[in-house]
Amino acid sequence: MNREKRAEIFRRLRDANPAPTTELTYSTPFELLVAVMLSAQATDRSVNAATARLFPVANTPEAILALGEEGVKQHIRTIGLYNSKAKNLIATCRQLVEQHGGEVPRTRQALEALPGVGRKTANVILNTAFGEPTLAVDTHIFRVANRTGLAPGRNVREVEDRLLRHVPREFLKDAHHWLILHGRYVCTARKPRCGACVIFDLCEFREKDKYAEA
Structure with missing residues (x-):
């Protein structure tokens, strides 16, 4: 996946959710x-x-x-x-x-x-x-990074390193939340909701057309 496509993916995720955050409840x-x-x-x-x-x-x-x-x-x-x-x-x-x-x-x-x-x-x-530009790769991010072709890797550390290397700097602080939420609600494990995906045309998932029609 090239740099322009990665940037457009995060641009669209940002447009859909300008201020993403964790769904855990906390105040400190x-x-x-x-x-x-x-x-x-x-x-x-x-x-x-x-x-x-x-x-x-x-x-x-x-x-x-x-x-x-x-x-x-x-x-x-x-x-x-x-x-x-x-x-x-x-x-x-x-x-x-x-x-x-x-x-x-x-x-x-x-x-x-x-x-x-x-x-x-x-x-x-x-x-x-603390607002640091880090990425915590959980099962959702691991799946999205591999399935879309955004940052494929054999393990979570490989995916983390590739994301840190390839995610444009302007998106890095919020990339963690965008990818988790995308994996949790759209790019789900068993039945991805490809028909409702804002990055459908940019995604490199080979079976996306089948799930878009489901």
Whole structure:
């Protein structure tokens, strides 16, 4: 895919959604960190339901620590893997208090050193909380990048590196959200809604005509 086509893809995605953002509910960088940590193998809707119970009670590292692991579990038990997530959350809060003055760090190295925080979560925090031009490649972005021909890769890191290399600079800050939302609602896994796609003519998906007629 050439540079002009990539630029036009993001131009159209921007026109359709000028101010994209995460569907996770949060009001501080720490709340976003908690929400993203809880979102592994869970829907944003289920995470928002859990944090709606948790945040009014505890929405700072100190308050989470005071709640304790069992207390956290009581608020997040409706989402998958809640036992391990509660354990990681307590360990992360302890590290935030002891090493970062209770604040969410703004560097990748410090973020990835937190228990339960990997590269994808760090990228989300850097991009959404702090406005850094990073891309967190989840299953939606991986699918869209490969299916459309935008930035094909064999694994998430390969796709991330290619996107960072090929996405025009002016679109890089919001590219993460545009691609996730496109994959979640249009370029879906089993039955992509090609007939409703704003980048249909630019997409290099070989079977797009079949799905456009479905």
